[in-house]
Amino acid sequence: MKSSLNDKFLVASSIAGDEEAFGKIYDKYVDEIYCFVFTRVKNNKEEAQDLTSETFLKAWQYVNSSEKMVENIRALLYKISRNLIIDNYRKNGNQLQSIDDSIVQTLADKSKSPQDATDQKMEVEKIISCLESLSQEAKEIITMRYMQDLSVSEISKILGKKAGAIRVALHRAKNQIKDQLKKK
Amino acid sequence: MIMVFGKYEKILSERASEISPDKSWKKNFRQELLAEIRMSEQWQKPKSSFISRIGLNFFVAKNALRPVMAGFLVLTVSFYGTIFTVQGAKASLPGDTLYPVKIGIENVKISLVFSDEKKAELEMEFAGKRLEEAHEIINNKEDNVEDKLKTAIDKFENDIESVQKRLEKIEKQLPSEGKSLEVSKMVNEKTEELEKGLIIIKEKISGLSDKKEDPKDTQEKESVEKDILENKEQENDGTSSEVKKSELSETTTPENLKTVEKADSKSNESSLAQAKQETKEEKVKSEKDEKMIASLDSALKKVEEANTKSLEVFVKKVTDTGDDSLKKDAVEKIQKKIEKIEVKITEKEKNIEKQEAEAKTGQDVKTGAEQVSTTTKDQFLNTKDDQAAKTETDQVKNQQAQDKTVSDNLKEAKKEETKKAIDEAKKMLSEPEKTTLNEVVEKVKQIKIDK
Numbered sequence: 185m186k187s188s189l190n191d192k193f194l195v196a197s198s199i200a201g202d203e204e205a206f207g208k209i210y211d212k213y214v215d216e217i218y219c220f221v222f223t224r225v226k227n228n229k230e231e232a233q234d235l236t237s238e239t240f241l242k243a244w245q246y247v248n249s250s251e252k253m254v255e256n257i258r259a260l261l262y263k264i265s266r267n268l269i270i271d272n273y274r275k276n277g278n279q280l281q282s283i284d285d286s287i288v289q290t291l292a293d294k295s296k297s298p299q300d301a302t303d304q305k306m307e308v309e310k311i312i313s314c315l316e317s318l319s320q321e322a323k324e325i326i327t328m329r330y331m332q333d334l335s336v337s338e339i340s341k342i343l344g345k346k347a348g349a350i351r352v353a354l355h356r357a358k359n360q361i362k363d364q365l366k367k368k
Numbered sequence: 369m370i371m372v373f374g375k376y377e378k379i380l381s382e383r384a385s386e387i388s389p390d391k392s393w394k395k396n397f398r399q400e401l402l403a404e405i406r407m408s409e410q411w412q413k414p415k416s417s418f419i420s421r422i423g424l425n426f427f428v429a430k431n432a433l434r435p436v437m438a439g440f441l442v443l444t445v446s447f448y449g450t451i452f453t454v455q456g457a458k459a460s461l462p463g464d465t466l467y468p469v470k471i472g473i474e475n476v477k478i479s480l481v482f483s484d485e486k487k488a489e490l491e492m493e494f495a496g497k498r499l500e501e502a503h504e505i506i507n508n509k510e511d512n513v514e515d516k517l518k519t520a521i522d523k524f525e526n527d528i529e530s531v532q533k534r535l536e537k538i539e540k541q542l543p544s545e546g547k548s549l550e551v552s553k554m555v556n557e558k559t560e561e562l563e564k565g566l567i568i569i570k571e572k573i574s575g576l577s578d579k580k581e582d583p584k585d586t587q588e589k590e591s592v593e594k595d596i597l598e599n600k601e602q603e604n605d606g607t608s609s610e611v612k613k614s615e616l617s618e619t620t621t622p623e624n625l626k627t628v629e630k631a632d633s634k635s636n637e638s639s640l641a642q643a644k645q646e647t648k649e650e651k652v653k654s655e656k657d658e659k660m661i662a663s664l665d666s667a668l669k670k671v672e673e674a675n676t677k678s679l680e681v682f683v684k685k686v687t688d689t690g691d692d693s694l695k696k697d698a699v700e701k702i703q704k705k706i707e708k709i710e711v712k713i714t715e716k717e718k719n720i721e722k723q724e725a726e727a728k729t730g731q732d733v734k735t736g737a738e739q740v741s742t743t744t745k746d747q748f749l750n751t752k753d754d755q756a757a758k759t760e761t762d763q764v765k766n767q768q769a770q771d772k773t774v775s776d777n778l779k780e781a782k783k784e785e786t787k788k789a790i791d792e793a794k795k796m797l798s799e800p801e802k803t804t805l806n807e808v809v810e811k812v813k814q815i816k817i818d819k
Binding site for chain 1: 480
């Protein structure tokens with residue numbers, strides 16, 4: 185899901201005073217930003233809602249006050265939400281996590297039949313254990329790429345690194361997961 | 369192995385799609401976010417103009433919008449030749465080749481904004497442009513004025529109708545959405561300006577048509593036509609030619625006489641044809657003027673409706689906010705509206721009186737002529753059949769007189785009703801502790817000006 189030309193029009197229109205244009209940006213990205221936050225705050229619904237709200241308010245402030253035109257509103261939203269999650273963890277004395285363990289149980293609960301639930305649970309457990317063996321940054325890159333469907337350039341903007349470095353990190357993380365899966 | 373990893377990619381992606389926030393939270397926070405934006409300093413700051421701001425953004429944000437601008441230029445150049453075409457389109461008038469381009473650009477501008485408030489602002493701006501075009505068309509006095517004016521006024525009506533629909537939507541918005549207050553106020557003030565503009569155009573057209581239909585000119589033309597006809601009749605009797613023949617017989621040959629006869633007849637025929645043609649042209653012109661005035665009247669009606677609606681929305685939003693200074697503003701606007709209605713009614717009454725006086729003068733002349741004719745007829749009415757026919761005519765006349773009395777009574781009753789509604793609205797406005805402003809507007813809406 186790349187940032188489209190439409191996003192640029194929406195950003196330009198909201199700067200021009202059309203608040204409904206920012207409403208459209210909200211409609212488009214609220215679900216995925218909420219999901220991104222939710223999986224990083226130990227599935228705490230209230231906390232996820234608060235951080236998502238703050239993300240959009242901060243994004244609006246940035247869009248309106250920045251001298252530079254926002255090129256990729258989606259990447260900006262992820263970057264803001266990630267910073268807010270880090271701040272939140274710092275306040276509570278914890279570390280940022282790329283994905284929460286409770287994901288396994290949630291997914292199993294949502295499966296259609298008991299058999300499906302068991303199968304899914306096993307699969308998810310397998311991948312979570314593989315992810316756990318990765319470094320914090322590699323875990324984050326993998327979840328951003330495959331869970332949030334962010335492009336390499338978007339991840340590079342969010343993490344403040346070069347796209348090449350992200351590509352290399354992603355390649356290494358995938359190889360590590362493959363090795364882990366071979367062993368299991 | 370890639371396939372194996374692909375399976376996990378799918379699981380992760382599916383997992384993401386299953387996590388979504390509560391619908392009610394999503395909806396509530398959206399409203400909070402937009403309300404927060406409206407209250408922010410940047411949004412509250414008076415803006416130069418929406419178009420100039422968006423224009424500024426288009427050019428300041430050159431990096432982000434470079435592809436957009438490039439696409440726009442490519443489209444413009446490929447469809448319309450050069451960038452100057454767009455500039456030319458801005459100055460175009462209905463009937464010009466580039467006029468559809470101008471309207472197209474305006475439609476794109478409307479579709480590029482999302483909120484009904486912004487769309488309404490743009491539509492009001494474009495309606496104002498249509499009126500400027502109408503002024504220009506009347507002043508230019510080119511061919512097909514009526515068609516060009518109709519195009520501009522039709523588009524004007526569409527814009528006003530659309531604004532009214534948007535006002536209906538804005539009316540339902542939450543009180544926190546402060547922009548609706550500003551927009552309804554803007555529409556209310558702008559519709560008053562537009563109404564004045566429409567009246568000026570209407571007066572111009574009426575002035576032109578009055579000039580064309582100057583009774584003196586018409587009488588003169590009619591007498592000329594009559595003279596020509598009489599001349600022709602005389603010619604047919606041979607009298608005129610004989611006079612001329614006798615005048616010329618002493619000095620001219622028979623061949624010359626024939627030529628004179630032929631020339632006289634031809635000149636009379638061509639003068640008659642010219643006079644007939646002029647009368648026909650005038651009739652066509654007056655019909656066209658009537659059509660233009662009807663179209664302007666329809667636009668005036670739409671503007672009036674939008675004005676009332678905007679007042680209704682403004683008053684409703686003011687009541688919701690409970691702000692005293694805004695309430696004062698709303699009271700002033702309602703007073704102004706009532707005064708305007710009173711002025712319209714007085715003007716209407718004056719016009720009716722004038723028309724009735726004119727009709728009476730005409731009727732007196734007609735009655736005088738009829739009386740003479742009846743007296744003459746009565747002298748010859750001897751048979752029973754003739755007497756029966758006379759009684760029937762008298763009965764029809766009595767019936768017509770009765771109908772007129774009923775219609776006059778109805779008109780008087782309506783007049784009384786309107787006056788009563790105005791007085792009630794004024795009374796309600798002077799007693800704010802007893803009635804709300806919304807109720808006063810409802811009362812004002814009930815006042816109908818009899819057409």
